[in-house]
Amino acid sequence: MTKTAAVLDSNTIIESLRDAGYRVTAPRQAIVEALTGFERAFSADDLLQHLSASDPTVGRATVFRTLDMLVSLGLLDRLHAADGCHSYVLAHSQSRHYHHLICNSCGVVVPFESCNIEALYPAVSEETDFQVSGHMLELFGLCGSCRA
Amino acid sequence: MTKTAAVLDSNTIIESLRDAGYRVTAPRQAIVEALTGFERAFSADDLLQHLSASDPTVGRATVFRTLDMLVSLGLLDRLHAADGCHSYVLAHSQSRHYHHLICNSCGVVVPFESCNIEALYPAVSEETDFQVSGHMLELFGLCGSCRA
DNA sequence: ATCCCTGCAAAGGCTTTGCATGCCA
DNA sequence: TGGCATGCAAAGCCTTTGCAGGGAT
Numbered sequence: 001m002t003k004t005a006a007v008l009d010s011n012t013i014i015e016s017l018r019d020a021g022y023r024v025t026a027p028r029q030a031i032v033e034a035l036t037g038f039e040r041a042f043s044a045d046d047l048l049q050h051l052s053a054s055d056p057t058v059g060r061a062t063v064f065r066t067l068d069m070l071v072s073l074g075l076l077d078r079l080h081a082a083d084g085c086h087s088y089v090l091a092h093s094q095s096r097h098y099h100h101l102i103c104n105s106c107g108v109v110v111p112f113e114s115c116n117i118e119a120l121y122p123a124v125s126e127e128t129d130f131q132v133s134g135h136m137l138e139l140f141g142l143c144g145s146c147r148a
Numbered sequence: 149m150t151k152t153a154a155v156l157d158s159n160t161i162i163e164s165l166r167d168a169g170y171r172v173t174a175p176r177q178a179i180v181e182a183l184t185g186f187e188r189a190f191s192a193d194d195l196l197q198h199l200s201a202s203d204p205t206v207g208r209a210t211v212f213r214t215l216d217m218l219v220s221l222g223l224l225d226r227l228h229a230a231d232g233c234h235s236y237v238l239a240h241s242q243s244r245h246y247h248h249l250i251c252n253s254c255g256v257v258v259p260f261e262s263c264n265i266e267a268l269y270p271a272v273s274e275e276t277d278f279q280v281s282g283h284m285l286e287l288f289g290l291c292g293s294c295r296a
Numbered sequence: 297a298t299c300c301c302t303g304c305a306a307a308g309g310c311t312t313t314g315c316a317t318g319c320c321a
Numbered sequence: 322t323g324g325c326a327t328g329c330a331a332a333g334c335c336t337t338t339g340c341a342g343g344g345a346t
């Protein structure tokens with residue numbers, strides 16, 4: 001149990017990449033390093049700008065390709081906020097079920113695990129004649145700091 | 149109680165437009181007529197293509213402007229599906245709380261009202277120290293026809 | 297008669313693609 | 322060495338904006 005339990009760090013991500021058969025290259029390492037530094041959701045462009053100041057020059061295309069790759073490996077989550085639909089956050093866990101809670105004021109994103117949406121399935125099934133198999137949920141609110 | 153209860157029809161939408169102070173123009177009528185014909189979520193482009201065959205020529209800009217207007221009036225819902233983030237469905241109700249259930253197979257969208265997400269708020273608040281104030285939920289599954 | 301609304305076309309973002317070169321394994 | 326990965330630039334979408342003319346009220 002480390003200080004920030006269950007949050008992926010750059011080494012773990014790089015290892016996952018390698019395990020999945022992808023090559024560990026300098027641009028990919030720079031991208032992974034950068035995205036573990038974000039505390040809130042970031043866009044491809046945020047990442048691009050952040051990287052423009054870093055060691056290796058990373059091309060636009062590489063950023064998009066790497067983001068897609070990380071999402072497909074479950075290492076990165078795509079956020080579907082009300083306004084911007086294309087932002088990303090580091091995945092919280094690859095094994096446990098969780099969702100995101102987003103602060104309306106500062107934009108910080110935290111995961112939460114207490115989700116009993118599946119309890120809704122029977123009622124919804126009955127109401128709609130659907131066989132429900134999945135859900136997408138995001139909560140909004142105010143974080144502790146912003147309330148203060 | 150009509151056959152398809154609580155679903156907005158084109159006349160109701162047009163009246164709401166008028167009530168909100170917007171002018172009732174031919175392009176707007178054509179757009180409203182077209183979108184009440186869709187059974188599943190549609191994109192701006194779907195609408196545009198559908199309209200290219202209709203009576204008045206409706207410009208791209210007008211379609212986007214009208215969609216935004218209808219969404220802001222609560223007559224149209226923006227859907228945030230996993231893949232495409234920019235599709236629309238006719239609003240189900242302007243007063244009641246509901247969400248969308250989307251068929252993974254045919255894409256049909258139906259609303260459902262049995263949502264007790266708010267019951268989650270206390271547990272999530274305690275877990276995260278957020279003051280939760282809203283949520284976004286979408287369910288996925290198989291509709292009756294697709295199961296058959 | 298007002299001035300909101302429209303179409304057109306151009307501009308603007310964001311994302312993807314093609315291709316020759318580079319570099320990890 | 323082989324072939325995945327990269328950068329660059331161009332192309333591709335999708336959406337918005339500017340503007341002069343048109344139509345609803």
